[in-house]
Amino acid sequence: MQLPRMAKAEQLYDQPEVKDIVVKIHAELAVRKLKDRVKSGQRIAVTAGSRGIADIPVIIKAIVDELKAIGAEPFIVPAMGSHGGATPEGQIEVLHSLGITEESVGAPIEASQEVEVIGSLEGGVDVYLSRVALNADGIFVVGRVKPHTDFKGEIESGLLKMMAIGLGNQKGAEMIHWHRYDGYHRILPEAGKLIAEKTNIVMGLALLENAHHKTAEIYALLPEEFYEQELVLLEKAKDLLPRLPFKEIDVLVVEEIGKNISGVGMDTNVTGKFWMPKEYDPRAPEIKKIAVLDLTEETHGNAIGIGLADVTTRRAFEKIDYHQTYVNCLTQGSGETGKIPPFLANDHDAIATAIRISGPINPSDAKVIRIRNTQELEHIYISEALVKELQNNPELQKKLRLVSELKEMQFDVMGYLAR
Numbered sequence: 001m002q003l004p005r006m007a008k009a010e011q012l013y014d015q016p017e018v019k020d021i022v023v024k025i026h027a028e029l030a031v032r033k034l035k036d037r038v039k040s041g042q043r044i045a046v047t048a049g050s051r052g053i054a055d056i057p058v059i060i061k062a063i064v065d066e067l068k069a070i071g072a073e074p075f076i077v078p079a080m081g082s083h084g085g086a087t088p089e090g091q092i093e094v095l096h097s098l099g100i101t102e103e104s105v106g107a108p109i110e111a112s113q114e115v116e117v118i119g120s121l122e123g124g125v126d127v128y129l130s131r132v133a134l135n136a137d138g139i140f141v142v143g144r145v146k147p148h149t150d151f152k153g154e155i156e157s158g159l160l161k162m163m164a165i166g167l168g169n170q171k172g173a174e175m176i177h178w179h180r181y182d183g184y185h186r187i188l189p190e191a192g193k194l195i196a197e198k199t200n201i202v203m204g205l206a207l208l209e210n211a212h213h214k215t216a217e218i219y220a221l222l223p224e225e226f227y228e229q230e231l232v233l234l235e236k237a238k239d240l241l242p243r244l245p246f247k248e249i250d251v252l253v254v255e256e257i258g259k260n261i262s263g264v265g266m267d268t269n270v271t272g273k274f275w276m277p278k279e280y281d282p283r284a285p286e287i288k289k290i291a292v293l294d295l296t297e298e299t300h301g302n303a304i305g306i307g308l309a310d311v312t313t314r315r316a317f318e319k320i321d322y323h324q325t326y327v328n329c330l331t332q333g334s335g336e337t338g339k340i341p342p343f344l345a346n347d348h349d350a351i352a353t354a355i356r357i358s359g360p361i362n363p364s365d366a367k368v369i370r371i372r373n374t375q376e377l378e379h380i381y382i383s384e385a386l387v388k389e390l391q392n393n394p395e396l397q398k399k400l401r402l403v404s405e406l407k408e409m410q411f412d413v414m415g416y417l418a419r
Helices: 021-031 056-070 088-097 159-166 169-178 184-198 223-240 314-318 322-332 347-356 384-391
Strands: 006-011 043-048 073-078 115-121 125-130 138-144 201-209 215-221 248-254 286-292 368-371 379-383 400-402
Touching: 006 384, 021 056, 021 201, 021 215, 043 056, 056 073, 056 138, 056 201, 073 088, 115 169, 115 184, 125 169, 125 184, 138 159, 159 169, 159 184, 159 201, 159 223, 169 184, 169 322, 184 223, 201 223, 215 223, 248 347, 286 347, 368 384, 379 384, 384 400
Parallel strands: 043 073, 043 138, 138 201, 248 286, 248 368
Antiparallel strands: 006 379, 006 400, 115 125, 201 215, 368 379
């Protein structure tokens, strides 16, 4: 099959960015009077999740330094539900892959899967919390506010989710996900509010990212403000979210997926492929087929989300850690995200197959987009059919510009894309 020629294009974003992370965090914590909420000698648990949040080692270290300046004794507690194979060792390994180590942030990491029930919600939903965090004198919650990849609601990913699912470890995450059909939109914020009421949450740091995967805004929040402020911040996050510039796509080629990219490997807000029934994002494109070529190194074999692809490669298949993948997807309550699609010999065959099964179209006329991952969308590759669409659409030209000529896709002797 003759694959379509592709051109490199750049999305034109004009978005905010925090230039000095440390200075901004110092100012936020000073305004919210962190020194009045933490006493010298107190042990404070600082949460760290499994996502590849922009600048996260710098952010965690800045918080640790501020707590130390007060005389507190901060330590890092993994807050990632079942990720890392639901083991302390696996979760520490995840943090290390994100650049969060005792040396880089200046505080020890204390990991455990032990939890305690701190209360129950209507409908019999027990709310669990990490025993390590509970035994601390206070908890400092760090989280990125963004649209969730599983469901839509007033509250999605953010500080409340970090508390309800992240700090709940495997048991707590499983309980919340188990009741997902009762309404994530109700259970998740209620669980987060219960934790804020029954534990010593000293403060939270809410992070927003721009479409360049850089820190856009930082807000220090008091626990009683989490809910109301997340309502506002989520709407901002939706506007900042990177998206694909075309509404109709035959094939999306995703070079890599992983837990450091998204909770389900690739952001469903970008692809429009939600595994939860009836979930839908009107701003997402219509994509006929998705080809996933590889797993990120940072995902450590966790291939959750591979089931949302239509085809993949033998290379990706051979990297799968089935224990990590199945613990994660079954805790989430979805077998679908862990299903393995047909895997082809190499990138060339995976892309060609995705085009072939996308419908009765001439391959050279296929609308194909190639991206590195769903987090990095500033530079993308678009096929000749989409180049023509761009050239005939003045409004689209305000958002996207070509930075190369159309070229044949280049593969090495093994059939893998030359990157």
